[in-house]
Amino acid sequence: MADATRETLQNRNGHPDNGRPETSHHTRTDPKRDEKGYYGVPPIKAAHWTWQIPLYFWIGGIAAGVQLFTTLANVLGHEDEALTRVGRYTSLVAMILSPILLIWDLGRPERFYNMMRVWKLRSPMSNQSWSLVMYGNLSGLLAVRQAAEDGLLGRNFLSRLLIQLIPAKVLSILALPVALFVGSNTGTLLSATSVPMWARNWAFMAPTFLASGVSTALSYLSLVLHLGRWGEEKTHTVLRRAERATILVEAALIAASLIRMGRWGKPLFSKEIAPLFVGGTLIGGIAAPLALLSGKETRNKSILTSVLVLLGGLAFRFAMVHGGRQSANDPEAYFSFASGENAPQPEDKV
Amino acid sequence: MATGFLTDTTVCIGCKACEVACKQWNQIPADGYELSGNSYDNTRQLSGTTWRHVAFIENPKHRRLTGDVDLVALAEDVREQLPGGAELDALGRWTFMSDVCKHCVEAPCQQACPTGAIIRNEFDNVYIQPDICNGCGYCVPACPYGVITQVPEDGRVFKCTLCYDRQRDGMEPACAKACPTNSIMFGEVEELKKVAEERITTLRAKGYSQAYVYGTPEVGGTGGIGGNHSKFILLDEPETYNLARHPFLPQAKVRGAFVTSAIAAGVLGAVVALAFRD
Numbered sequence: 001m002a003d004a005t006r007e008t009l010q011n012r013n014g015h016p017d018n019g020r021p022e023t024s025h026h027t028r029t030d031p032k033r034d035e036k037g038y039y040g041v042p043p044i045k046a047a048h049w050t051w052q053i054p055l056y057f058w059i060g061g062i063a064a065g066v067q068l069f070t071t072l073a074n075v076l077g078h079e080d081e082a083l084t085r086v087g088r089y090t091s092l093v094a095m096i097l098s099p100i101l102l103i104w105d106l107g108r109p110e111r112f113y114n115m116m117r118v119w120k121l122r123s124p125m126s127n128q129s130w131s132l133v134m135y136g137n138l139s140g141l142l143a144v145r146q147a148a149e150d151g152l153l154g155r156n157f158l159s160r161l162l163i164q165l166i167p168a169k170v171l172s173i174l175a176l177p178v179a180l181f182v183g184s185n186t187g188t189l190l191s192a193t194s195v196p197m198w199a200r201n202w203a204f205m206a207p208t209f210l211a212s213g214v215s216t217a218l219s220y221l222s223l224v225l226h227l228g229r230w231g232e233e234k235t236h237t238v239l240r241r242a243e244r245a246t247i248l249v250e251a252a253l254i255a256a257s258l259i260r261m262g263r264w265g266k267p268l269f270s271k272e273i274a275p276l277f278v279g280g281t282l283i284g285g286i287a288a289p290l291a292l293l294s295g296k297e298t299r300n301k302s303i304l305t306s307v308l309v310l311l312g313g314l315a316f317r318f319a320m321v322h323g324g325r326q327s328a329n330d331p332e333a334y335f336s337f338a339s340g341e342n343a344p345q346p347e348d349k350v
Numbered sequence: 351m352a353t354g355f356l357t358d359t360t361v362c363i364g365c366k367a368c369e370v371a372c373k374q375w376n377q378i379p380a381d382g383y384e385l386s387g388n389s390y391d392n393t394r395q396l397s398g399t400t401w402r403h404v405a406f407i408e409n410p411k412h413r414r415l416t417g418d419v420d421l422v423a424l425a426e427d428v429r430e431q432l433p434g435g436a437e438l439d440a441l442g443r444w445t446f447m448s449d450v451c452k453h454c455v456e457a458p459c460q461q462a463c464p465t466g467a468i469i470r471n472e473f474d475n476v477y478i479q480p481d482i483c484n485g486c487g488y489c490v491p492a493c494p495y496g497v498i499t500q501v502p503e504d505g506r507v508f509k510c511t512l513c514y515d516r517q518r519d520g521m522e523p524a525c526a527k528a529c530p531t532n533s534i535m536f537g538e539v540e541e542l543k544k545v546a547e548e549r550i551t552t553l554r555a556k557g558y559s560q561a562y563v564y565g566t567p568e569v570g571g572t573g574g575i576g577g578n579h580s581k582f583i584l585l586d587e588p589e590t591y592n593l594a595r596h597p598f599l600p601q602a603k604v605r606g607a608f609v610t611s612a613i614a615a616g617v618l619g620a621v622v623a624l625a626f627r628d
Contacts, residue, residue, distance in 0.1 A: 038405060038592035039388040041395050044496040048487045069622060076626045107485020107505025111465075114484045118466040122601045125488040126464035177615075184611035191607055192600045193491035194458065202603040207614030214618050242625035249621060253614075328491060331592075338494065338594035 037331040044194050046328035047321075052101040054317040057186040058216065059101070061209060061313065063094035063135070064183025065217020069242070071176045074169060078238070082230035086221060088146040091139035091179070098132055124189040131181045138175040141166055183213040186317075190324060196264040196337035197327035198320075204257040209317075211250040216313035218243045219289075223306035226299055240302070244293045247309065251286050254316075264333055267326035268319055277319035285312010352474035353517065354579030355526065355534060356542040357448050358549060359591075360561070362533040364404055364446035369393060371528035372402040375513065395592075396449055398501035401510040402525050405591060407445040447582065447591050448525070448534055451476065451497045451510035452565060454597075455576030459509075461601040462492035474539075475512040475579065483507060494575065494597035512579075539579050549583055560585055564593060571596040 037043065047053075070087030073080065103112040115129040145166040148159040187209030191202040198205065222239045225231035258265050268277045285308060292305045327333050372378070378399045386392045389406035396403045457476045460468040467482035468489060478498075485505040489498050498509045513523035521527070526536035535542060546563045553561040565578035571588075572578055575597050588595050 036587070036589035038407070038590065039386070039391075039394075041388075041592060042496060043589075043592045043594060044493065045490050045499055047491040048500050048502075068619060072619065072623050072626065076623065078626055105486075107487060107500055107502075107507070108483070111482075111484035114465040114467070114482055115486075117482070118464075120461070120464065120466070122461050122604050123464050123488070124604060124607075125462065125486060129464055180615040180619075181611070184607075184615065188604060188607040188611065189488075192462070192604050194494045194598070194600055195491050198491075199598075199600055199603075202607055203610050206607045206611040210611060210614050211618060214622065218622075238625045242622045245621045245625060246618060249618060324491070334594065335589050338596055338598060339589075340596055 036335050040331060042329045043331055043334050044328050046195070046325040047193070048107075049105060049321060051318075052105040054314070054321045056098050056101040057209065057317040057321075058314045059094050059097055060132075060186050061183045061213020061317075062217045062220050063091050063098070063139070064179045064210065065214035066090050066094075066221060067135075067139075067172070067175055067179035068214060069218060069221060069239075071172045073235075073238075074172055078234065080232050080235045082225060082228070082232075083221065083235050085146055085150065086224050086228075086230070088139070088142045090220070090224075091135075091175075092143035095132065095136040095139045099136070102128075102132075124185055124192050128182070128185050128189060131178055131185060135175060135178045135182055138171055138178065142168060142171055142175070180210065184210040186213075190320065193324075194334075194338075195324045195328045196330075196333045197261055197267055198324050200262070200264045200337065201257050201260050204253055204260055208250065208253040208257050211246060211253050212313050212316055215243065215246040215250050216310050218246060219306035219309035219313075222302055223310070226303050226306070236302075240293065240297065243305075243309070244290065247286055247290055247293075251290075254282070254286070264327060264337055265323075266333075267323035267330075270323075270326060273319050273323050273326070276315045277323070280315025281312045281319060284308055285315060352539040352579060353512065353537065354453055354475075354539045354542060354581065355450060355512070355523075355536055356546055356581050356583070357450065358533050358535065358546075358583045359445060359447040360533075360549075360553060360558070360583060360585060361531045362404070362446035362448055363531055364390065364406055364444075365530060366393075366404050367528040367530060368402045368448050368525035368534055369400070369404055371524040372510075373400075375516070375524035376401065376511070378508075396451070396495075396497050396499070396509075398499040398504075398508040401450065401508075403449045405445075405447040405449055407447070407586070407590060409443040409445060409586075443585075445585060445590075447584070448529075449591070450525070450580050451512070452495055453510075453512060453579035454494075454572075455567075455579065456599055458492040458494055458575065458600050459489035459498045461599070462489045464488060471514055473512065473514070473517050475514065475517075476509075477511055477514055478507060478509065480506060480508075492600055494594055494600075496592075542581060546581055546583060553583070558585060564588060574598040574602075 066087050070084060073083060103109045106112055119130050120126040144162060145168055147153050148162040153159045184206040187206035190198040191205040193199055218239055222243065225235065267273055289305045289309045292301055378401065381399055384392060386394050388394065389408055391404065391406040393400055393403050453476050460476055464486060465482050465484055467479045469477055469479060471477040483506040485500060485507065487500050487507065489507055490500060498507050500507045516523055522536040526534045535545060543566060550561050550563060562584060563581055564584050565572055565581035567573040567577035584591060
């Protein structure tokens, strides 16, 4: 034994820790070893999704809500040309942006068309692709008709033919369920994963995303009509009333989601996400707009309300996606979730 | 005919030959030279470029060996009273586990895949067709074991193929071939089930009453995904090996989500329609 080694050992003999192995994996010295799991390595992998996906969730939700409002206006006999025009062009732009964002996020964007190889009803990603194709085509046809009516295609025989050939009412009624599916499926897409925070909330995830989509859409319509000084007086009154009601529905669904998520909803209140979720969504996107909507209506106040709701909805989607990432990276959350009764079981009732 | 693995962690010596054989045969790139500090495991976890991963789990014991202990007898699995009152586990136990894709019977990754790139091949293994996958990454959060992973440089997702190419040529997978202690066994799932049961009986007879099979729905908690074609013989709780106790099928609730969405759509439609009343 070298002298230096002997010296070290002799020095250690007087040490109170003598005899205890100095490995970091020692049960007593390494706190990680007392936890369940393997050195804190996450047992599941988080989705790679970057900013494109939450942004798509927001745009898809707006498209769904815009379709809902304009179709209902049409069916209930409330004719407002400006509203119809904004609605149809918005749907088209949303249905152009959504696939671009989704394809951008693919690992192999040039192979996006493989989404059209099969249709699997159990894969929310597959349903999403197909519903976007359907709604994209329907909104495209409606926007073409609108463009013909507006004279954007020239005042010629073709325009008149298009107006004759495209049955707007039938198409918008057909588009409504597809659009609502696009809006709610953004939530289903998250809940059909192994991520505890998302999977736990399978019942309320899609409804919450849809409600938030409708509230952002109503705010969007109100904002655009106000900015352009378009639309009839009644449209604004209805929008305001509907906005207030849907924000209340959304608030109730978020509350139900938080109760359902329980301990697995913790990431939403973590240091990184709380400003987004509590500040952006709960206060900025729900509480403040409700307060603003209850007072006397002015144009500036309406614009502010709309902007707040829109930003709140965007914050909600970012908070949910990033919260899911934290949830997936937390071994304790996954193990406690997948240890027994908490995870969705096959025999569960709807 | 369904083929699969049976990984017997009780005879694994942590040589990592399976990791190397897998990388070599499948020509997967290296993961770099990073030291994790997690025992001798610098691979850390399964990924798109690591399809076999050997976990190193240290279970030190605090009891001291006293008296004239026959270390050879200890190593040779002797259970009778040892001289000096020493106990068999007094040396501590070092557990190794060669982790791999579980090839779930109801594979969540396969159900999540929107392109149909993930299929069950003729050997009933879960296989990703690399020429179809467009890297949407939706299978990644679906996997209850964190196996399937996107490779950023490539864009697509990858995981164990159960050596589909070798199986087609009548050979066993590279990891099973390379394993020097036969910890990794390859064969028909039904056969492996029997082998596993026999091994558990042997282990229990030797005093390892905690030994159990992971991946058979009747025995473990993997019923939510119909069990696994890659089974494991384990001595600790599943979480110690980073495995979920009751993995679940995330897509089981898609139908339920449709129903709640439809109700929500109806309610929201009614709420907005009511706003049109004068």
